[in-house]
Amino acid sequence: MFGRGSFNQLGDILEPKRLNTKAPFIFYVDEVFKGNAWLTSRIPLSYNDKVIYVSSDQEPKTSQIDALVEEIILTQKEMPSGIIGIGGGCLLDIAKAVSIMLTNEGKSEDYQGWDLVKKPAIYHLGVPTISGTGAEVSRTTILTGPERKLGINSDYTPFDQVILDPELTANVPKDQWFYTGMDCYVHCIESLNGTYLNAFSKSYGEKAFELCKEIFLSDTLSKEESQDKLMMASWHGGMSIAYSQVGVAHAMSYGLGYLLGTKHGIGNCIVFDHLEEYYPDGVALFKQMKEKHDIQLPQGICANLSDDEFDIMIDVALSLEPLWENAIGKNWKKTITREKLKSLYQKM
Ligand code: NAD
Ligand code: ZN
Missing domain, CATH: 1.20.1090.10 (Dehydroquinate synthase-like - alpha domain)
Structure with missing residues (x-):
């Protein structure tokens, strides 16, 4: 979806994707937007939906993905309805990786490489707030692991839906x-x-x-x-x-x-x-x-x-x-x- 202001349609897009009232949407949002009402007031939250602010000071690590997945598993009664990433390449990659690791066993480092992911990810949606990486469209999520910096490249990595709202990039330094x-x-x-x-x-x-x-x-x-x-x-x-x-x-x-x-x-x-x-x-x-x-x-x-x-x-x-x-x-x-x-x- 493309257009200035299209971020306002996030709620309409997610509504039919909700599996049930106990299966939340998890929103990973760049910490730079914490306290930014212009953006965060438009994140449509109901039932057990959750916003988690994540810093992009460091690029995503496999250990960070594993911890985020564990947090969901420990705190939620049901598998989420979907994962939404709002931010730059870091946050988009985090959303992609978490959605894959919720359905695939083991550690995220086991999947760094090409076509190692066995099962489809859960529904995931990306909202870029800075332009350039192409992470919004690519079939990879780049992670730094204990042994290498390498993407999880797979057919299950790309987002199910992307909202391209150029207005969101207005305040990039x-x-x-x-x-x-x-x-x-x-x-x-x-x-x-x-x-x-x-x-x-x-x-x-x-x-x-x-x-x-x-x-x-x-x-x-x-x-x-x-x-x-x-x-x-x-x-x-x-x-x-x-x-x-x-x-x-x-x-x-x-x-x-x-x-x-x-x-x-x-x-x-x-x-x-x-x-x-x-x-x-x-x-x-x-x-x-x-x-x-x-x-x-x-x-x-x-x-x-x-x-x-x-x-x-x-x-x-x-x-x-x-x-x-x-x-x-x-x-x-x-x-x-x-x-x-x-x-x-x-x-x-
Ligand atoms: P980023 O996510 O690292 O963010 C860069 C900075 O911009 C951060 O400080 C962030 O807080 C800030 N920022 C983002 N949106 C903003 C906004 N609207 N207003 C003000 N500040 C804002 O930036 P990036 O360059 O988009 O992403 C880099 C990451 O993307 C790396 O981890 C890289 O490995 C990954 N990457 C992934 C792919 C892929 O295909 N998956 C491709 C290229 C790069
Ligand atoms: Zn690049």
Whole structure:
């Protein structure tokens, strides 16, 4: 569902999905909205429905998902009617992961990978409040586990329903707008320049790329038009990678995220800034966007790391084989060596 103000229809959408009065809807809402009556007064609560505020200061962890699932199991008499995520990529991924883990046994770390989920998730609905990740449309939920940062990629991961209301993104701080928006831009570049590209991914990727150029480089859009277009760019960028893969920036950014806790959007920006060797045109345009919006990226975040720490990041990055195969091709191991990755990380 798309439209300014469409968030008001959340109650109408959920009503027919309620299983019974004892089966609640659980709303995971970004903590940034705590006390924000404009948003929270429109969350339709009845019976045992519950709002749980979750911080997005750190990206979702498998242990956090397991704890949230356990809390539901211990406090609710019945399985919820549905899980609703309201926020950025963190909250959307939390809602997806909890809805999967309510019906699948074991720990969420057991399902990190591709197509390991056995049973359908319970009904889940996503409401993005910041645009760029494509988490609202993708078939993954990215979690940091004890051993790796990797998504639960499955046919049961995507939301049953998504509400795209660009009005909800109005108060995103400028730097965060840029970092999360650039996640979308990087999705397009990595998809369009990858060996996995196909007609499906290309058509969505090209559209998202056009929108990103308009949003981040032109001066003609109103604030509202820009919000509307970025929400659709995010969607198209997510669709584009759904049928292909991301590439070098994501693989290396996961390494930063795993070791240093660098968040996805800013991490991609820090890495992408140094990838002219792999994406010359995309990086040149990125630098123009950065300058136009006066964005200062952190420098020297790897300056004081030990060899062991570099090794940890390199291990995480190299483990993401499909990303490298997409970016470089089947023979990627010939050029993507540990030394090569270390020299790139050392620039960041
Ligand atoms: P986020 O969820 O980390 O939020 C970023 C910041 O913006 C937070 O401080 C949050 O409180 C704030 N925020 C969100 N909406 C706001 C609003 N309307 N007004 C003011 N502040 C607001 O941001 P993100 O970049 O959207 O998500 C990053 C996460 O998404 C990472 O965990 C990453 O792994 C994940 N991700 C998932 C996918 C996927 O396909 N599942 C794809 C890319 C990234
Ligand atoms: Zn991304």
